[in-house]
Amino acid sequence: GDSVTQMEGPVTLSEEAFLTINCTYTATGYPSLFWYVQYPGEGLQLLLKATKADDKGSNKGFEATYRKETTSFHLEKGSVQVSDSAVYFCALGSWESQGNLIFGKGTKLSVKP
Amino acid sequence: DTGVSQDPRHKITKRGQNVTFRCDPISEHNRLYWYRQTLGQGPEFLTYFQNEAQLEKSRLLSDRFSAERPKGSFSTLEIQRTEQGDSAMYLCASSLGDISYEQYFGPGTRLTVT
Numbered sequence: 001g002d003s004v005t006q007m008e009g010p011v012t013l014s015e016e017a018f019l020t021i022n023c024t025y026t027a028t029g030y031p032s033l034f035w036y037v038q039y040p041g042e043g044l045q046l047l048l049k050a051t052k053a054d055d056k057g058s059n060k061g062f063e064a065t066y067r068k069e070t071t072s073f074h075l076e077k078g079s080v081q082v083s084d085s086a087v088y089f090c091a092l093g094s095w096e097s098q099g100n101l102i103f104g105k106g107t108k109l110s111v112k113p
Numbered sequence: 114d115t116g117v118s119q120d121p122r123h124k125i126t127k128r129g130q131n132v133t134f135r136c137d138p139i140s141e142h143n144r145l146y147w148y149r150q151t152l153g154q155g156p157e158f159l160t161y162f163q164n165e166a167q168l169e170k171s172r173l174l175s176d177r178f179s180a181e182r183p184k185g186s187f188s189t190l191e192i193q194r195t196e197q198g199d200s201a202m203y204l205c206a207s208s209l210g211d212i213s214y215e216q217y218f219g220p221g222t223r224l225t226v227t
Contacts, residue, residue: 042220043117043218043220043221044218045218046215046216046217051213089155093212094212095211098211098212099211101146101156101216103155103157105154106153106154106155
């Protein structure tokens with residue numbers, strides 16, 4: 001069945017460092033891909049999404065490009081801030097799964113001042 | 114728009130007891146999803162509703178679990194004869210429709226079975 005694999009954390013970076021969180025997927029159909037973020041004590045929030053190959057999702061300085069050839073959707077940010085400290089989840093959803101999201105295990109990011 | 118709300122936020126129960134959780138979706142959203150999240154894992158799909166109809170159930174949803182969404186508004190998730198393995202965060206999400214639409218998540222109900 002469909003699945004998502006993302007790099008394990010925790011990831012600790014200094015403020016203004018470059019961030020990459022790797023995400024790869026397995027899907028039989030043509031999924032949409034998502035990054036969700038969970039700040040401490042809060043619910044999951046959609047960070048960005050891409051619905052077809054070569055689409056780039058972006059929000060709040062974060063970017064991810066839907067790469068069908070490598071089945072990847074890596075999250076990047078050029079300069080992280082302390083406020084970016086959170087758990088990041090890669091997810092996929094498809095028409096075949098009727099929109100139910102399949103999540104990776106999450107990657108905890110800590111940014112130090 | 115007050116967002117998705119869940120009640121209670123925390124529940125501690127003894128093994129063998131029944132528990133019920135409530136989710137109030139964003140008012141105009143016709144889809145409602147339940148997920149379960151255990152420590153160190155991502156959320157796992159349990160079931161979803163399109164209006165009042167329950168359209169899909171995961172294999173994770175054993176016969177001790179039941180979910181309802183009367184009148185297509187709020188939803189309840191009941192767990193009967195709780196087991197320690199049921200300890201988890203139960204998340205509710207709602208959306209305007211299919212995969213084209215963003216799922217908005219509530220804060221979750223954390224269940225601890227002792």
